Amino acid sequence: MQVHSLYVYPVKSLAGIQVSSFCIDDFGPAGDRRWMIVDVDRQFVSQRNNPELARIGTRLEAGRVLVNIPGEGEFPLIAGDEDCRVRIWGDWAKAVYGDHDASEALSRYCGATFRFVFMPDESFRRVDASRVTEYRRVSFADGFPFLITSLASLEELNSRLETPVEMRRFRPNIVVEGAAPWDEDEWRALSINGTAFSLVKPCSRCVMTTVDPDHGTKAPDLQPLRELGKFRRTPDGVIFGMNAIHESSGEIRVGSPVAITTTAKTENQ
Known part of the structure; x- marks a missing residue:
């Protein structure tokens, strides 16, 4: 095998x-799912309720993550300095908000107010x-x-x-x-x-x-x-x-x- x-x-x-x-x-795999999308209640957003997310492409370049949002263009995801706590399933995890440009383009594409968030190294979510x-x-x-x-x-x-x-x-x-x-x-x-x-x-x-x-x-x-x-x-x-x-x-x-x-x-x- x-x-x-x-x-x-x-x-x-x-x-x-x-x-x-x-x-x-x-x-785990380096860089895997360190970014996530949350709604106004800081709950995670997925294709389960928003299947259109599947059409947003991702790309890695020089250590950065870029997202290509249909009809909006390509945006780098940049972690800011505003801390937040976000919910994924039954867990609350420490995160930081991403910059506004990518989040605003994502919100226009999905027709809802969403934000990109990043899990920093000091955040610990238990298996x-x-x-x-x-x-x-x-x-x-x-x-x-x-x-x-x-x-x-x-x-x-x-x-x-x-x-x-x-x-x-x-x-x-x-x-x-x-x-x-x-x-x-x-x-x-x-x-x-x-x-x-x-x-x-x-x-x-x-x-x-x-x-x-x-x-x-x-x-x-x-x-x-x-x-x-x-x-x-x-x-x-x-x-x-x-x-x-x-x-x-x-x-x-x-x-x-x-x-x-x-x-x-x-x-x-």
Whole structure:
């Protein structure tokens, strides 16, 4: 098995970037979801209610994040010095507001008052303590630093769909090839290019998987979520992929070998 593809998402719920490699820092993939969008109540905003966000492109240049907002142009995201506390799911996290120009353009595009916010290094949001006992941090990702998926599982799902979907619908960080479909359900630990990962929770999927990433619209038949619900429904929800934490820093690349070190079976022996 090896790494098929890698993705980073500089801004939560905006378009991701496919990359050939990424470094891993304390948060996870370097720069992943350190930016987020909030409403006037400082609650996070996502494609769940605003599917048009999928059409906002992101780009990295000289250490900066730039966003391309349809009809508005491209803007650098610049962290200001105004602190705030923002809510993501059940967590309140320390952040700083971004500059006004990008936020005002975003608000015009979405037809609502939104702000970009940045998570600074001194902010600490804890990974789900019910799944990870260690005091580990996560950025503005939903709950864990990494989402790992399998190419074979997507291909098997697509064999059931009238219209195949791309892996972009599932917003992974690491896509593995060379495994059998759904083998990842049993993985508990793996190593990629010397970096160890613990797979701590199946990833329950939501309506975001029904958003067309090119057009920013939801599929009227709610595929592929509806099809997954027919055969991938578990106590953790309708699942696709595995949430993971990293045990060290490092760098991984497309083509890096993937070694499974612990499975559910060996863990229970």
